[in-house]
Amino acid sequence: MDDRTLIRPNGLVIDGRLELGLEILLAEGAVAEIRPHTGVPEPFVVSPAFVNAHSHLEYRSLAGRIAEGEFFSWLEALLPLKRELDEQTAAGGAALAAKENLACGVAFVAEHADLPVSVPALLGFGLRGIVFQETITFRDWEAPEETLRRVRERAKSHQGSQQRIPVLPSPHAPYTVDPASLRSFGASGERVSIHVAESAHERRWLAEGAGPLHGMHDRAGHPPIRARSAVEYLKEAGLCRRGVQWVHCCDVDDRDLELMAGGGVAVAHCPRSNAALGCPRAPVRRMIRNGLLVGLGTDSAASAGPPDMFAEMRAALACSFALGEPLQPEEVWRMATDWGAGSLELEGWSLDPGSRVPLIALHLPEARSTEDLIEHGGPEVVEWLTGP
Numbered sequence: 001m002d003d004r005t006l007i008r009p010n011g012l013v014i015d016g017r018l019e020l021g022l023e024i025l026l027a028e029g030a031v032a033e034i035r036p037h038t039g040v041p042e043p044f045v046v047s048p049a050f051v052n053a054h055s056h057l058e059y060r061s062l063a064g065r066i067a068e069g070e071f072f073s074w075l076e077a078l079l080p081l082k083r084e085l086d087e088q089t090a091a092g093g094a095a096l097a098a099k100e101n102l103a104c105g106v107a108f109v110a111e112h113a114d115l116p117v118s119v120p121a122l123l124g125f126g127l128r129g130i131v132f133q134e135t136i137t138f139r140d141w142e143a144p145e146e147t148l149r150r151v152r153e154r155a156k157s158h159q160g161s162q163q164r165i166p167v168l169p170s171p172h173a174p175y176t177v178d179p180a181s182l183r184s185f186g187a188s189g190e191r192v193s194i195h196v197a198e199s200a201h202e203r204r205w206l207a208e209g210a211g212p213l214h215g216m217h218d219r220a221g222h223p224p225i226r227a228r229s230a231v232e233y234l235k236e237a238g239l240c241r242r243g244v245q246w247v248h249c250c251d252v253d254d255r256d257l258e259l260m261a262g263g264g265v266a267v268a269h270c271p272r273s274n275a276a277l278g279c280p281r282a283p284v285r286r287m288i289r290n291g292l293l294v295g296l297g298t299d300s301a302a303s304a305g306p307p308d309m310f311a312e313m314r315a316a317l318a319c320s321f322a323l324g325e326p327l328q329p330e331e332v333w334r335m336a337t338d339w340g341a342g343s344l345e346l347e348g349w350s351l352d353p354g355s356r357v358p359l360i361a362l363h364l365p366e367a368r369s370t371e372d373l374i375e376h377g378g379p380e381v382v383e384w385l386t387g388p
């Protein structure tokens, strides 16, 4: 039986660039050939599917529950909502968020989870992914062993017997996990993901012993910690290394960027969430110039609204322009596809011969450039061709 499929769109998005006049031949599900049109094309374009580099599916039901505001007041509002969130409501929200990811062309989700609802949600919609099981030791700062054991157990039961989506314990943030536990995550060599420098409060806490995070630790009676920045603090803890994904990295300066590049961390940029919470604008242009692998993530609906990679790409462009360090649309597309995949150690996420990257069609017949695709794209134009 001949298992060859010819797809003849207006064009293909190759390495982030919309190239018109090309068609693609698939053999047994893999890219066999990319060549100039051999007939009349159909009115859509084809791209590798998206990789959502950072997500919290379980917070989908909290969308619109917290008034937009500054990061710390948002966090303070989130905590009681999170405590009240029952597993059934969270599961319903996670399923909706997984469905929305699929609808906007996402094939792979890098997920932070506390409740055991993310894996069933992803599997339920045929998505691929990796789940980072949230570790917070704020309440057991001096003796976190019991909490760490509980997180490992949670990760194991969340993983269950399925192999498709690994579930790995991960530290939530520098200010919610005690120094000894951060060091053990650093020394483990395991893959982890951690929120870093989302706001300027981390630097104020570590460098000046001031600000709301300082107040939070002071009230809890935790011994003071001193470092020039969150980046230097995590480097000391062994977490500035390959296999570690740093989420946000809004408040990082050039010295931080050099350390990050030297350590080989990957970054997840979440521009809609950052804008909603008034975070500093992440210097993505400089991250890329320093050789860092940067992916694009929708973060949680509690800050960014429902997941939509097109809205996220528009926000990434807007953020870079507002910072005065503009990104090219092609770079933003790559953050949402092959660069995001690379940041999560996924191989073969581009249209090279032999690649089995999942493919989406975008029904935007007028599009002539990647910029057009970002400007006019949305879930309503996405159709799945292969995958996820």
Ligand SMILES: [Zn+2]
Pocket (backbone or CB within 6 Å): 054, 055, 056, 112, 195, 247, 299, 300
């Ligand atoms: Zn997050």
